[in-house]
Amino acid sequence: MSETELHVGKKTVPVVDEKGLLELLNGDLSREYQAIITYIQYAASVTGPYRQELKQFFSAEIPDETMHAQYLADKIAALGGVPSVNSAPVPQETDARKMLENIVEAERLARNNYSERAAQAEHLGEIGLANHLEDMADDESGHLDETLKILQGWPK
Numbered sequence: 001m002s003e004t005e006l007h008v009g010k011k012t013v014p015v016v017d018e019k020g021l022l023e024l025l026n027g028d029l030s031r032e033y034q035a036i037i038t039y040i041q042y043a044a045s046v047t048g049p050y051r052q053e054l055k056q057f058f059s060a061e062i063p064d065e066t067m068h069a070q071y072l073a074d075k076i077a078a079l080g081g082v083p084s085v086n087s088a089p090v091p092q093e094t095d096a097r098k099m100l101e102n103i104v105e106a107e108r109l110a111r112n113n114y115s116e117r118a119a120q121a122e123h124l125g126e127i128g129l130a131n132h133l134e135d136m137a138d139d140e141s142g143h144l145d146e147t148l149k150i151l152q153g154w155p156k
């Protein structure tokens, strides 16, 4: 392993210092805000024969993403940073299939980011944070798998 790079699976991830980690965690926080808003908008807006199921499915993600956001904000403050109040842009959508596709993209990104972030935190000796980030990668992975299964049987 070089001084400046970490390896996560086949990927190479840059080593960051405490300040760099805080910036990355704030980016993660802004994407958790995005996820919360996305699921609220999608649960409200989804139409069609599967509205009831999808509304329930989208709504059920909100508490998980809220806990992720709260954990990240608490941790950023504990590490001496200021938690972001800005959401990443929300992909507003009214078509059910596009909603599911947007979710797949966002959950995959979140899962991959938390795997990388866990390695970066571990490198800084932040073992508790690293473990929690791995759990969050697992949560996002579960969201991703369920969404992919819904899309597998989706009418064209």
Ligand SMILES: [Fe+2]
Binding pocket: 032, 035, 064, 065, 068, 110, 140
């Ligand atoms: Fe999340």
Ligand SMILES: [Fe+2]
Binding pocket: 035, 061, 065, 107, 110, 139, 140, 143
């Ligand atoms: Fe998620």
